[in-house]
Amino acid sequence: MSARATEDVIAALAAEAAPVRPLAPPLARASRLLLVLGLLSAVTIAVLGDLDGMMARYAGRETMMMAETGAMLATAILALFGAFALSVPGGSRAWLVAPLPTFLLWIGLSSAGCYDLMLRRGLGGWGAVGDGTCFIFLLSASLGVGVPVLWLLSRARPIEPLAVATLGGLGVAATAAALLQFFHPFAVTVIDLVFHLLAVLIIVTTAALLRRLALRPG
Amino acid sequence: MHPFRLQQIPREAELANGDDRDWEALLAAAQGGDGEAYRAFLQAILPYARAVARRRLGNENLIEDVVQDALLTLHRVRHTYQPGRPVRPWLAAIVNRRAIDAARRSGRVGAREVSDDFAFETFADPDANPNEAAEASESLARMMTDLTPRQKEALELVKLKEMSLAEASAASGQSVGALKVNVHRAIRRLRRGLDRDAAE
Numbered sequence: 001m002s003a004r005a006t007e008d009v010i011a012a013l014a015a016e017a018a019p020v021r022p023l024a025p026p027l028a029r030a031s032r033l034l035l036v037l038g039l040l041s042a043v044t045i046a047v048l049g050d051l052d053g054m055m056a057r058y059a060g061r062e063t064m065m066m067a068e069t070g071a072m073l074a075t076a077i078l079a080l081f082g083a084f085a086l087s088v089p090g091g092s093r094a095w096l097v098a099p100l101p102t103f104l105l106w107i108g109l110s111s112a113g114c115y116d117l118m119l120r121r122g123l124g125g126w127g128a129v130g131d132g133t134c135f136i137f138l139l140s141a142s143l144g145v146g147v148p149v150l151w152l153l154s155r156a157r158p159i160e161p162l163a164v165a166t167l168g169g170l171g172v173a174a175t176a177a178a179l180l181q182f183f184h185p186f187a188v189t190v191i192d193l194v195f196h197l198l199a200v201l202i203i204v205t206t207a208a209l210l211r212r213l214a215l216r217p218g
Numbered sequence: 219m220h221p222f223r224l225q226q227i228p229r230e231a232e233l234a235n236g237d238d239r240d241w242e243a244l245l246a247a248a249q250g251g252d253g254e255a256y257r258a259f260l261q262a263i264l265p266y267a268r269a270v271a272r273r274r275l276g277n278e279n280l281i282e283d284v285v286q287d288a289l290l291t292l293h294r295v296r297h298t299y300q301p302g303r304p305v306r307p308w309l310a311a312i313v314n315r316r317a318i319d320a321a322r323r324s325g326r327v328g329a330r331e332v333s334d335d336f337a338f339e340t341f342a343d344p345d346a347n348p349n350e351a352a353e354a355s356e357s358l359a360r361m362m363t364d365l366t367p368r369q370k371e372a373l374e375l376v377k378l379k380e381m382s383l384a385e386a387s388a389a390s391g392q393s394v395g396a397l398k399v400n401v402h403r404a405i406r407r408l409r410r411g412l413d414r415d416a417a418e
Binding site: 005006008009010011012013014015016017018019020021022023025087088089090091156157159160218 | 248249250251252253254256257260261264282285286289290291293294295296297298299300301307308309310311312315381382384385387388389
C-alpha cells in the first residue's frame, strides 16, 4: 500500500479526534477491583460462610488449609494483575507466567490434601462426596465475579484479547475457588478435586472463547 | 523500571528519529480532542512505526498495511496511554501486535492459496460466449441488489477496488472488523445466489 493512503488514514483519524478520558494505570485499576472483591467476599463469608465447619474439616491441618487458600488467593491476585497489565499496550509478557507457580502450588496442595484423606479413609477418600453443589458454586461464583472483571478489562480494548481473557478467567476461577473454601461442606476427595479442576478449565476456556464478544479488542 | 512497562523495544526502532517529549505532549493533547495535535503526532510517529514493523516483518509489501492497521488500532486504544509515560513502548506494542497478526494472516494465505501460472489459459476469449456472459452479468447485478448497502460498499472497496482494510475503513467509515464481517457476509450471500441459479 502507498504512503499516500497512510496520509489519508491519518487525515481521517485526525478528523475524528474526539476527546477521550485516559484510563487509570492498570496497577491502580486492578487494586481497586481486588479491594472491592475482597470487601464483598468478606461480607459474604461473614453472613453466609460456614467458618466453624471449615475449621472442623481442617482440624489438625490448619497450616495446610491456610497455604492452600493463600495459593488460590495469590493465583487470583497475580492473574488479575496480569490481565489488567496486558490489557493496555506495552504490558510485560512476564505476567503471562506470573500466576503459574502459585497455580501449581494450589493444585499441589489440593492433591496433597486428597492424598492425606485417602491415607486416613482408604477408599472413602477417593470417590465423590459432593452432589455437584461445589461445581455449581464455582461456576456461579465465577459468573458473578467474571462479568464485572471482563467489563473492566474491556474498557481498555485489549490488543491481545486471548492473553487478557485467559488470565482474567484464571483470576476469576481462583477467586471462586478461594471463596468455596469457606462454604465447602466436606473434605475434598480425588473426584471432587477433578471436578474442581474441570470447573476451572471451563471458566478459563469460556473466558478465552468469549474474548471477542466480552473484551471488544482494539 | 515500572513493572507494567517492560516491553522490549526493537533495536532498530530505538534508532528512529523522534522527540519523545514532543510525542507525549502531542498525544496528551490529542486525548483532549485536539485534532491538529493528533495529526502532528500521527505524522511524527510514522518513521518509528515503520521501523518497528520492518524489524518484525521480512515482507516489505506488508509494512505500510501494518502501519495503517496500527494507526487504526492506536486510534481505538488512545485512551490507554497515560500522559507523562513514554510513548515508544506503548506504540511499539501496538505495531508489533499488528505486525504479528499480518504475518500470521500472510502465512495462512500462503499455505492455502496456490499460484496457477497457466490459469490465464483457461479463460476463453470474452467474445466467445456473449449470451452466457450477458446472463452471468445480469445474474450478478441482480444478486448485488440483495446485499445491504454496507455489504455492497465493503465488497466494492475491498474486493473490486482492492483497497486494504485500512484504506477501505478510512474511505467508508466502517471499522476494520465491520468491513471483514460485511465482506464475508456479502460473499456468502452471493455464493448462495450462484448456487440457487445453478440449481435452477
